Amino acid sequence: MKNFQFNGPFAEYIKNHIHLKQAVGYKYETEAKHLLRFSSFTAEKYPEALSLSKEIVFEWCSKKSYEAQANQCARSSILRQLAMYMVNIGIDAYVLPKGYYPAAKQYVPYIYTENELQRFFQQTDQCCHVGECPYRHLIMPIFFRMIYACGLRSSEARLLKIEDVDMDAGILSIYHSKKDNSRLVAISDDLSDRCRTYSEKVHSFSKKSDWFFPGLNEKPMTVVNIYRNFRRFLWKAGISHGGRGKGPRVKDFRHTYACHCLKKWVIEGKDIAAYLPVLKTYMGHYSFEETAYYLRLTADIFPDISIKLEGCYPDIIPKLEGGYDETN
Structure with missing residues (x-):
């Protein structure tokens, strides 16, 4: 503290x-x-x-x-x-009743289409060099692909150190994430190659303890920097933004990853009950309920697989109210 x-x-x-x-x-x-x-x-x-x-x-x-x-x-x-x-501990205190103040309408995650993802990543690839942030054009294509391809929280990618990215083994080490959880995240060969090329250009003389995605003054990229670039890429990709609090948001890449995984497994006929614990561990969820939320979201976003999900797993699909969006 x-x-x-x-x-x-x-x-x-x-x-x-x-x-x-x-x-x-x-x-x-x-x-x-x-x-x-x-x-x-x-x-x-x-x-x-x-x-x-x-x-x-x-x-x-x-x-x-x-x-x-x-x-x-x-x-x-x-x-x-x-x-x-x-x-x-025995001290006199007034406990406000739970839910005393009406909650704001919950945000339901925006799930990007395959075409939107392609257009967004194309815009990150066209990011230009700027003197104020000399590595921006190299960072952005990797950063946003990593969030989607690995289902990471933005902070998990932003706070990676060089020593946390094992490009030979294809493993990211995530430390002290939400609720102080740590985990290993496997990355694809394509992403490993991209990280290796990026690292050769950015980290030739860096220490292992330096930030993998450096910002200014030896600090990691800021949340504001990420968001401003995200909105710019979104606009250039022709993806509408609903305004403050409406989305799409950066964290929706993580939600999209989970839904795309579940959709792929359902189409392939995988046993979802067996695969959900894998997804839970990979995404660093604290509870199974957080992961099961994506079953409901996937069923609603992709109606063609809704009947199959409802028929096979009616007891583990929660009602979609957006409640787990902020905790995932």
């Missing part, structure tokens, strides 16, 4: 709560930042508070004029977790 200086009457509880979350495998970094702001809020407005009262909870959780519904729900959930922790 970063050296946050928590203030206010609940500082010690906040710090211990975060330590506990991280000890059981959660990164809890974004949540810690929210709790840092909450501690400053209570230090300023309720410095003498002896309990986490209903008044404090509702004032903190009230929706800001500039705030999206999803962010309010996230802040409320984080404070609810803190309150539950305090109650469990």
Whole structure:
């Protein structure tokens, strides 16, 4: 955990709560930042508070004029977790009822067609060299192909070190991903060759501990950099974007990978019940339910295989509500 200086009457509880979350495998970094702001809020407005009262909870959780519904729900959930922790250790705290604030409409992943993927990757191949980011034209074709071809989270690809990419064995080593999980991801021969060519051009004098996809000032590529390039490639490929919160999004390459795998297995007559655990492990899912979500999504996106999926696996196909999109 970063050296946050928590203030206010609940500082010690906040710090211990975060330590506990991280000890059981959660990164809890974004949540810690929210709790840092909450501690400053209570230090300023309720410095003498002896309990986490209903008044404090509702004032903190009230929706800001500039705030999206999803962010309010996230802040409320984080404070609810803190309150539950305090109650469990015998401290008086008001626990906000679960689901008290209405959740924003869940985003249903955008599944790219084969043609859209081809057009998108063609645009990454045409990325030009710019002085401000000298390796951009080399990074983008590999980065986006890797996310799709390996079903990676964007952060998993962005934070790869050179030593994590074994091009001879065709293996990516993913460390400390979601819920602190680590895993090995096999990559195709074609992607290995692309990575090797890329590495020869970019990493001739790099150390093994350097970032595989370097940004500026010896840091990895930023999320903003990735997103801006993504939107530019999307536009040039003629793929419509629905605006803020509508998608397509970068993480939809990962969702597309999962759906395309399932579609391929169904067409080939594979035993999906046997293959789902493989997909779960490959994608780094924490629970089987997260992986089974893609069965419903695949059935809805590809109606031609819907009947076969429903007929063979009616008990493991969840209702499609977008609920697992943010956790996958």
